[in-house]
Amino acid sequence: MSYKQTHVNFYCIMLQIFLRELISNASDALDKIRFLSLTDKNALSATEELSIKIKADKDNHVLHVTDTGIGMTKEDLIKHLGTIAKSGTSDFLSKASESTHQDMGDLIGQFGVGFYSTFLVADRVVVTSKHNDDEQYIWESDAKSFSVVKDPRGNTLLRGTTVSLHLKEEAHDFLEQNTVRDLVKKYSQFINFNIFLWDSKTEQVEEPIEEEEKEEEADKKDDEDEDGKVEEEKEDKPKTKKVDKTTWDWVIVNDNKPLWTRKPADITDDEYNSFYKSFCKDTEDPMTRIHFTAEGEVTFKSMLFVPKTAPSDTFQNYGKKIDSIKMYVRRVFITDNFEEMMPKYLNFVRGLVDSDDLPLNVSRETLQQHKLLKVIKKKLVRKTLDMFKKISKDDYEKFWKEYSTNIKLGVIEDHSNRTRLAKLLRFYSSNSDTEFTSLAEYVERMKDKQDAIYFMAGSSRTEVEKSPFVERLLKKGYEVLYLVEPVDEYCIQSLPEFDSKKFQNVAKDGLKIDDSEKSKERMEALTKEYEPLITWLKDDALKDVIEKATVSQRLTTSPCALVANTYGWSGNMERIMRAQTYQKANDPNSQYYGTQKKILELNPRHPLVKELKRRVETSKDDQTTKDLAMVLFETATLRSNFLVKDTAAFAGRIERMLRLSMDISLDEKIEDEPEDEDEAEAASDEAEAEPEQEEDDDTEKPSEDKDQAEAAAVPEEEAQEKETEKKDEL
CATH class of the missing domain: 3.40.50.11260 (Rossmann fold)
Incomplete structure (x- = not known):
């Protein structure tokens, strides 16, 4: 996505925020009057209704947001809204239009988005307010200047405030009922007070037939009487017809109340499951959940859920921003676009956080750096791990099959919680x-x-x-x-x-199975006994491929094994590193570990090792003995899950061993492949075309054959003796 597209998208999000902030301000005003009513019985005398109402006037392009909160006096309007309009509105608008993508969000925190955001969508803003201690006043501004006058209509609000936005042409979409409804559900569905939308619906209703239609019916009946048709007199009944009728009424939008504000003991499993399916848009019940209130440096409520099935794109999106945790401040949705609200390995956890301690009118970027948010993150992780720990043994196997890789990645990445994760x-x-x-x-x-x-x-x-x-x-x-x-x-x-x-x-050096004195003495004796073989392997036969050779404690049936040193790669790790998709060519780290020599451990009780020891003591310079040592090393390499580097040489040695074991001479050649008929005819034609040369060849051939025979002659008895010796050695 280009910078321009990103900037436009971000600006569109900023436009939406104005409604969230107006509703939040209205909710604050309602909270104040409700709190005041606890000590002042007359506070709600004007009206006991506590609600927020939104109405769109499409004809005049005006959006009204009304609350029955505490309201504002004339002094309040001048002090708060007047100061804003006078000192900051135009500056805010100019900065909003000139800002970059990164800077734009910071304007929220700098200016206080609650009221300024209205000028992003409106050319003119009118605020009508009635406080119990004052008359009803109208504040009006075009972002350049403002005025405050007494409302000539009198006290129409009874108590509260109406914000009327005269929308810009590009913001007319906010006059659509569906648009407003969607924004309320997205940002404000969990506000404590009812939010009503002036909405229309069309339905079929029964309506009486008009007088003209009745007269037409009567004339028709008279005609039928004149034709001599006699009908039984019937009692006149009112006749109706079905017509489409559009009606307007206040419709509640935020019917989904904040479940997390209730006590967990008062909430049923069905309520939790229904909330999860609606909130997280899942079709299945959650595997497990936790609902808690955290107190201390910061107080917040949270509900966290684990889906029954891991998302298919869990690791395709690993490390990317995922809207798995939604952030609310005083039941007002702020964002779900935090970086690392949860660590990467917990990206499958769904849920929300609601805090009254965080500031509402700051940008997402500023909030992300807020010190209290870091405390929230820490507590969320701890509570999540506690939730995993409390899963029953039967259900834990299902959890482990779905999320085991995430927990293991957590052990690797999360140093502070490594001990807790290890228990999982x-x-x-x-x-x-x-x-x-x-x-x-x-x-x-x-x-x-x-x-x-x-x-x-x-x-x-x-x-x-x-x-x-x-x-x-x-x-x-x-x-x-x-x-x-x-x-x-x-x-x-x-x-x-x-x-x-x-x-x-157990595939690395340092394994100690039996440290008893008898075991140590036995190992010392075996090491001394096999010293000639160990030295010969290290310094001669395998000097280029092993670090050292030693007598093994870990082998019982295998003749030998190739062991990585304590800080080297095991065979399994080498296999994994070779399979890395993003493995860098000529990576120094991989080259270092990949070229480290290994330790060859020998089983002193195995017949092959015993025989090799005997041969070293009698004929250590014999090539067959060296071949046997190399084959043992290469088979140990494979058995230990390492790769044989020179596979061609390995195959050649195996073939030589097979020849000797099957009484096939090492010098016996492979038969020539017979020629095809076409090749034979071509050779015959070529021979006929050069008869003189053929005669010369025939003349010289006996002499050449004789010389070759003399040069290659070997007494038959000597050849047979050599062949017998090789077989005996094997």
Whole structure:
């Protein structure tokens, strides 16, 4: 959208605000007279009606807004409205027409939008007011000057104020009943007092037939009598006809009263559900809700709802402005366009906030920076998390399936509420095949000497269950969390600890399963025994691809595994980073982590590792031994969810192993592909066209064949011996 379009749209919104502000002023006047009536019994003697009425005069292009509030004396009109018109109206209008998009909203706070906004839509404004302590007066202004005179009509209002706007031509749309009704419902439907609109409706009514029509009927009857037709005399009945008739009457517009102002104990579930469907435009009941009043530095009421189903565009719009929380000040709608009224990860929560402590006549931009609003934001998040915490166990599974990613993103993004959010997390684990577990439940089931929460991340439950990294843990009865969603590993990495227990990625270095003295002695003995193999792998066979080799504590059935260092990327994290749509080419961060060497852990009880150790001790320089070491490394790479970087070399080594295991010579060539018939005929024609050259070739061929045979000759016994040695080695 261009700057010009944005400016026009914003200006249109500004035009709409005038009605909101006039209704708000009227509501304030009604509040004052109602409060005064508590101590002055005669305050409502002129009229007990407390209401706001809006009437459009299309013929004269005038919009009237009338209230039965406290009214204004002549002095009030001069002091308040006169000062505004004299000192600021023209300045306001000129600034409004010259302002940029960013500056325009700030004019609200600078000038007080309540009255100034009327001059955005009107050339002339007339205010008629009657106070109990004075006569009825008329204040009139064209934005350049003003006058105040006694109303020659006398006391027509009884009590209150009428603001009459002589609308500009471009504002004539505000004379339409539908336009006014929509604006009232949008901005002022929850005002405490009834708002009436002078509205018309057309309906069919029965009307008596006119005299002329009756005479025509009588003449027709006389003609029938003359023709000799005799009819039974019937009693005359009044005859009517149906006609369309337009009637005008006062129609209440804000029939939806503010539910949040009532006590929660007095509101039924059906009332909450009906309000939610109407307010949030949803067809289903909410999954859960919270209705509360916050007190302290700022007092406000709030109602928050969680939709039963997550919006389909939750993450397409992640980080964008979403009108999920509506802001009211004294039941007057201010805006739903706040940035981060809720943090991004709570963008699915719907609801409202209503405060009496915030100023009404300030701009959205100014209000957004208001210190009290920051307090409101903080309390909203805390109350929302409390709402999640109170969801029953049966319903929480539904909530988790819909909004789990949001909660995990909250752990990553919201540092101040990370501890609260951690209590909401749920993961699959080795403890159950079907049910989620919380971190608190995991900690309760931990073994006595277990000092860390074990987790394994992967693309599926099947993958992590079969991972070599969980073999010994599961065998010894330790519970392992299974993180199978892309965001899971990020989430856990953002948590330093839970309930004083640190997290341990079992695919990384640093895993300690058994710290007993016997275990340490056994590991020291195995490390010493396998020192030749460990040194040879690190310094010779795999020096370009591993950081080091070591004896493993975590393996039982797998020969080896490739382990990331404590601060490196696991295989799962590398997979996620490669899949990033917005991954920057040649990103230094990705290159650094992607090229880090890993640790090769060996299972000292596995036959393959034992045999490799024996070969290193007897023939460590043999190429076949090095090939075996490299194949073990590459299979460990795949098993550990890392990518093999040189897949062609890996495939070549596997093929060589297959040849030897199937008694196929490594030197045996692939058969030549037979020529097609067309290619054979072409070769024959070419041979016939060059007979002399063919003779020369035939003459020289015996000599060439002899030389080649002599050069390639190898004693048959020697070749067979070499082949047998290779097979024995495998």
